Amino acid sequence: MLPRQTLWPAATVVLCLSALLSGCGNLPANTPQPVTLTNADIQGNDVVVFALGLVETDYRFGGKNPAAGLDCSGMVSYVFDKAVGLKLTGSAADIARKGHVVGVSALRPGDLVFFNTANRPYSHVGIYIGDQRFVHAPSKNGKVRIDTLKTGWFAARFEEARTYFN
Template sequence: MRGMQAWPFSPSPRLSTRRTWLLAGTAAVLAGCSSAPVQPPADRRTAAGTRSGGAAGGDALQLQAELREALLARTMLVVNTPYTYGGNSPEGGFDCSGLIQWAVQGIHTGRLPRTTSQWAQSSAPVRERGLQRGDFVFFNTLGGPYSHMGIFVGNGQFVHAPSKGGTVQRVRMDNPYFAKRFTEARSIFA
């Protein structure tokens, strides 16, 4: 095979350029769900003792817990929908935060976040009560705590829109790739 070199040798400059473009393209595709890292919001409380509810301003949403199953049902409707960078509809495909936005739009009529970091700002940390169906799970896939996200569906699984060439799918939390990149769980439910 003329022009090709065996493994111990460095690749040709042309192959290095192709690899560089491939890596850059892969990073751009994976960045579809990424956003600048943010600090989780402080647990803001009103005089009544509940979190305030403006998603656009960074305050945590606080939806009724009874809406969890409606969110999950809506999410499961779009499993196998193709990944599309910037996508947020069944017709146009989904990226990870677009999937979340679309699913929550079906149970909440207010203004909603779009990026993973905005979703982190608009949700509360899951602590004492533990992870429940409908909670969000966040992963560090690109060097930031909120690079990727999905919706926990129970039984150790979550649904997410993975990357270019993939489809919305259900994956185990203990999947080796995701287990070591898990950042935290957060919730929009009271």
């Protein structure tokens, strides 16, 4: 058996370490909790990141790849194929026939937003990126760009949103 003088410093160290470490297990009440992302969230984010990489790409009617230029449906088709391997082909109206309708309050990044820009339903499409903004390839100004759903020309022509992820 060890003398008391030898045990006392060791016990003090153990008690101090225990007290310090026990405080590590408690998080303050305002600490954000980890977010669990669904597969749909991950795919939507992949679509957004890929689409944002196309900002400033030239517009071209019927364009289906960035090297030659993109139109709105060509951009959506290209992004969905390259980012998540999902084939969405045809015009904006063709793409609108697929997917599931989503209310504006339920929009998530990667969902598609459709507009009536040529006195035709679903004549334009963009990719929702969050915070009421979307990326698209409008013919006016000739470049892929970001616009808002809140105000402006496109906001007045918004028709519907659709999701393509479960």
